[in-house]
Amino acid sequence: MGPLRFRRRGAYGVTAEPDGPEDRLRRFATIWSRSVFPVTSTSLTRSELEEQLLPLARRLRGALLERAFDADTGKAVGAALVDAHCTDPEALSRSLDCVDAYLVLYCGEDGPQEDLRARAARLQHAMAAGYAQALRERTLAEQEAIAQAALRAQGVVAQALHASEARFRAVFEGAAIGIGIADLEGNVLQVNGALLRMFGGSEQSLRDRKVQDLTHPEDAPQTWKLYDELVRGEREHYHTEKAFSRPDGTALWTNLTVSLLRDADGAPQYSLALMEDTTERRLLNLRLRYEATHDALTGLPNRTLFFERLEKALGAGAGQRFGLCYLDLDGFKTINDSLGHAAGDRLLVEVADRLQSCATAPGEMVARLGGDEFVALTTGPDTRREVDDLAARIMNAMIAPVRIDGRELTVRGSIGIVEGPAGGRSAAEVLRSADITMYRAKSAGGNRFELADPEADARAITRHGLTTALPAALDRGEFFIEYQPLVHLGDGSVRGAEALVRWLHPQHGVLGPDRFIPLAEHTGLIVPLGRWVLEESVRQAGEWRERGGDTDPLRINVNLSPCQLTHPGLVQDTVDILERAGVAPEALCLEVTESALIGADDDLLKPLRRLAEMGVDIALDDFGTGYSNLANLRRLPVSVLKLDRSFTQGMQQFPADPVDLKIVEGIVSLAHSLNLAVTVEGVETGAQAEQLRILGCDTAQGWYYARPGPPDRLHELALVDATG
Numbered sequence: 001m002g003p004l005r006f007r008r009r010g011a012y013g014v015t016a017e018p019d020g021p022e023d024r025l026r027r028f029a030t031i032w033s034r035s036v037f038p039v040t041s042t043s044l045t046r047s048e049l050e051e052q053l054l055p056l057a058r059r060l061r062g063a064l065l066e067r068a069f070d071a072d073t074g075k076a077v078g079a080a081l082v083d084a085h086c087t088d089p090e091a092l093s094r095s096l097d098c099v100d101a102y103l104v105l106y107c108g109e110d111g112p113q114e115d116l117r118a119r120a121a122r123l124q125h126a127m128a129a130g131y132a133q134a135l136r137e138r139t140l141a142e143q144e145a146i147a148q149a150a151l152r153a154q155g156v157v158a159q160a161l162h163a164s165e166a167r168f169r170a171v172f173e174g175a176a177i178g179i180g181i182a183d184l185e186g187n188v189l190q191v192n193g194a195l196l197r198m199f200g201g202s203e204q205s206l207r208d209r210k211v212q213d214l215t216h217p218e219d220a221p222q223t224w225k226l227y228d229e230l231v232r233g234e235r236e237h238y239h240t241e242k243a244f245s246r247p248d249g250t251a252l253w254t255n256l257t258v259s260l261l262r263d264a265d266g267a268p269q270y271s272l273a274l275m276e277d278t279t280e281r282r283l284l285n286l287r288l289r290y291e292a293t294h295d296a297l298t299g300l301p302n303r304t305l306f307f308e309r310l311e312k313a314l315g316a317g318a319g320q321r322f323g324l325c326y327l328d329l330d331g332f333k334t335i336n337d338s339l340g341h342a343a344g345d346r347l348l349v350e351v352a353d354r355l356q357s358c359a360t361a362p363g364e365m366v367a368r369l370g371g372d373e374f375v376a377l378t379t380g381p382d383t384r385r386e387v388d389d390l391a392a393r394i395m396n397a398m399i400a401p402v403r404i405d406g407r408e409l410t411v412r413g414s415i416g417i418v419e420g421p422a423g424g425r426s427a428a429e430v431l432r433s434a435d436i437t438m439y440r441a442k443s444a445g446g447n448r449f450e451l452a453d454p455e456a457d458a459r460a461i462t463r464h465g466l467t468t469a470l471p472a473a474l475d476r477g478e479f480f481i482e483y484q485p486l487v488h489l490g491d492g493s494v495r496g497a498e499a500l501v502r503w504l505h506p507q508h509g510v511l512g513p514d515r516f517i518p519l520a521e522h523t524g525l526i527v528p529l530g531r532w533v534l535e536e537s538v539r540q541a542g543e544w545r546e547r548g549g550d551t552d553p554l555r556i557n558v559n560l561s562p563c564q565l566t567h568p569g570l571v572q573d574t575v576d577i578l579e580r581a582g583v584a585p586e587a588l589c590l591e592v593t594e595s596a597l598i599g600a601d602d603d604l605l606k607p608l609r610r611l612a613e614m615g616v617d618i619a620l621d622d623f624g625t626g627y628s629n630l631a632n633l634r635r636l637p638v639s640v641l642k643l644d645r646s647f648t649q650g651m652q653q654f655p656a657d658p659v660d661l662k663i664v665e666g667i668v669s670l671a672h673s674l675n676l677a678v679t680v681e682g683v684e685t686g687a688q689a690e691q692l693r694i695l696g697c698d699t700a701q702g703w704y705y706a707r708p709g710p711p712d713r714l715h716e717l718a719l720v721d722a723t724g
């Protein structure tokens with residue numbers, strides 16, 4: 001049976017959920033306690049544990065829904081798990097699984113799910129970090145306690161030894177930690193049950209060995225020096241972390257305290273070892289380290305580990321070189337948008353596997369930097385030739401199509417190569433150069449590799465440069481908006497305008513949105529930038545309204561990026577902006593691309609639906625370029641279709657392509673039957689406009705009417721049109 005899934009209340013009122021948020025929180029705590037209870041060493045019952053977890057669940061919910069992310073809450077919850085005796089590594093792992101699978105489901109709100117998922121993932125990291133930290137602190141405290149106990153035991157054992165064999169036995173056997181006694185030559189005299197259980201052999205097998213035989217390859221250098229000092233009577237005790245080899249070949253890791261026992265006259269007589277098994281905890285720490293340095297999706301080393309290795313390669317001695325291939329998949333976003341994230345993920349996993357098989361020699365490594373960006377590194381004296389081979393192997397490995405859901409997907413990538421001697425540049429500089437070079441390969445058409453060229457690097461308006469300049473540009477007010485009129489095809493009147501953002505870059509002049517919107521989407525700056533565009537253009541619409549007097553108020557169209565769609569503040573921000581500007585929701589139209597809505601589930605559509613219910617129009621932009629099913633349109637809260645420019649282009653020649661005409665005619669009649677208005681883009685000639693009018697399109701936009709321009713010009717156009 002798969003995990004329990006309940007349906008959220010959807011648009012059609014399907015419901016099987018328990019009532020309030022408290023019930024859902026309780027359910028989450030129940031599931032959580034069920035999952036960790038079996039691996040918890042506590043005297044609590046399952047439902048008592050649930051009571052302990054409930055406040056933690058509440059804190060997680062708070063952190064999930066809080067506006068700003070607060071890692072401390074996650075850490076505190078992780079630490080609280082240690083306090084609740086959930087110290088078995090499995091308890092952490094199960095808790096993280098539980099948060100992963102159920103937190104958003106039971107504690108999420110209506111907001112965009114992607115966002116909540118991302119938040120839940122960050123919470124898991126914080127929990128793991130808090131857990132590890134608390135465990136470390138507890139271990140230190142326990143070590144301290146053991147050292148104290150050892151001192152006490154030293155006295156007790158010494159007395160017991162002198163008093164009677166029977167009393168000695170009692171102290172010895174009852175202890176929960178491992179205890180062993182050896183003479184000064186290292187002959188093991190006594191070991192207790194706890195110690196035997198840790199080693200997992202017979203008592204005889206241990207007693208046959210000498211202390212000096214218990215070496216382990218990972219012994220710290222001073223371990224045996226300390227022991228020698230102790231048996232010579234030069235120190236009373238020492239404390240260390242030490243591994244032992246078990247009979248079955250596995251390692252036993254311990255916190256070890258060794259004390260010297262003296263006879264009644266004060267002469268050294270025995271060594272007493274007290275040890276606590278830390279093997280599990282160590283494994284947990286290794287696992288946490290692994291998780292911090294590997295990508296969860298593909299299992300490849302992540303950016304952190306890659307930087308460590310690159311820095312090491314760059315710090316290698318004279319004669320050593322490095323070669324780096326920086327790979328970015330071509331067109332990955334389209335696959336992700338059209339086939340969905342699950343398919344995108346599977347593609348990435350397949351690419352990761354293929355890359356891995358390209359870099360198996362010593363000194364080579366492959367890592368995933370994030371998204372669809374990978375790197376392959378080769379190191380050694382001879383990387384000049386090797387790096388070319390490596391790039392060629394990678395290109396080769398990508399040739400075979402990837403099968404996903406019965407489809408054959410062609411994978412292509414662009415590679416930027418940087419090669420050079422160790423010691424010259426920093427890791428960040430090398431990576432930057434590789435990134436720029438990769439971008440050059442991409443601009444040259446993709447599916448190729450290019451070699452870094454320092455001069456070209458400097459000349460290029462780099463993606464990197466633009467990306468890093470973006471946030472400051474928003475603060476400095478370097479963005480501005482041009483408005484392109486939307487014209488009614490029936491009577492030629494101006495009905496509104498689309499807001500199109502531009503960047504007045506201090507060095508490169510005016511940059512169009514195609515140059516920086518993808519970068520802003522990549523870095524997340526699109527959210528504040530998009531909010532600014534919305535605010536500024538709605539304010540502008542308010543101004544037109546005031547100046548327009550009795551004429552029909554101009555409407556404003558604003559583009560929304562997919563990232564804005566999933567941002568939890570979208571609805572509230574839009575409402576606030578409209579209210580502040582005194583503009584009615586009916587005057588606003590938000591344009592969303594078809595590809596952003598493909599495969600969208602109800603959660604993603606919810607904010608749009610809300611806006612639509614308030615009266616905001618939603619337009620499906622670039623319609624006809626995606627693969628969306630026309631029947632799907634009914635499901636979407638859209639009221640306008642914006643036919644992509646490519647259809648208009650087909651109408652440029654005379655007579656127009658009959659197939660194009662049929663298609664447009666079909667779309668228009670379908671749209672109208674669904675009560676959708678149709679806008680056409682890219683109208684450049686009067687003939688096109690006439691043709692589109694005959695086909696029944698409602699409004700049009702294009703150079704034939706006006707190029708995008710300053711807000712005042714639009715206002716003039718509208719006035720001319722109203723009076724003339």
Ligand code: C2E
Nearest residue numbers: 499500501512513514517533559560561682683684702703
């Ligand atoms: P879009 O939404 O499809 O915008 C229409 C694009 O077509 C604009 O390019 C416009 O200048 C251009 N165009 C208008 N009339 C004609 C014509 O007659 N012929 C031709 N060939 N082109 C015409 P622009 O301004 O470069 O914008 C490109 C894209 O950038 C937009 O495509 C839109 O997707 C995106 N964009 C623009 N502003 C924003 C924004 O504020 N936020 C977001 N997220 N995206 C934006």
Ligand code: CA
Nearest residue numbers: 498559591621
């Ligand atoms: Ca648009």
Ligand code: CA
Nearest residue numbers: 621622642681
């Ligand atoms: Ca468009």
